[in-house]
Amino acid sequence: GQNIDQPTEMTATEGAIVQINCTYQTSGFNGLFWYQQHAGEAPTFLSYNVLDGLEEKGRFSSFLSRSKGYSYLLLKELQMKDSASYLCAVGRGSYIPTFGRGTSLIVHP
């Protein structure tokens, strides 16, 4: 079985930093993905972690701790366009991402 847990909603101020957490329980872990999804649109790939540690990519960074079943997505210098759902997805034994319910991030001025 698989269980992925993320906060339902977060709010933050333009220009600030926000951290979106994801905890998971799964058998056969094969990597953790973060996707961004704007309302009514397709998920778009942000990051992939398979080893412990921090991966930085511009304003976005993603962290993974396999022993704790924990990941976070860090968004810096928030912009209004960052308002979206952020989906944590875990690659299972077959490497197919299984998605959590997502965290709706609202960025306000």
Place this chain on the structure above:
Amino acid sequence: EPEVTQTPSHQVTQMGQEVILRCVPISNHLYFYWYRQILGQKVEFLVSFYNNEISEKSEIFDDQFSVERPDGSNFTLKIRSTKLEDSAMYFCASSEAGNRGLGNTIYFGEGSWLTVV
């Protein structure tokens, strides 16, 4: 930039009718997927397809669903007899690889919104 394309973008169908959703995956990708997202809910895996056969499917993908790669570019999802609860956004996706690392990053199409009435 290569992208996954889907048609139609929106389809309304009567309950019990057959629906075919079409997708053109990214050209050098070998693995193809269908996911669905019921309004307000999470993205759910339906099926994966590799080397002209289903490689994995979820419990949602029952006998009323089928997939096909009729030619070298298209990948289709057929729902034989639609039910009200099939109303959802259906996303096609593809990945370069399916077995390890960043190569199995899935890229999604824009989706086909299916409304069953």
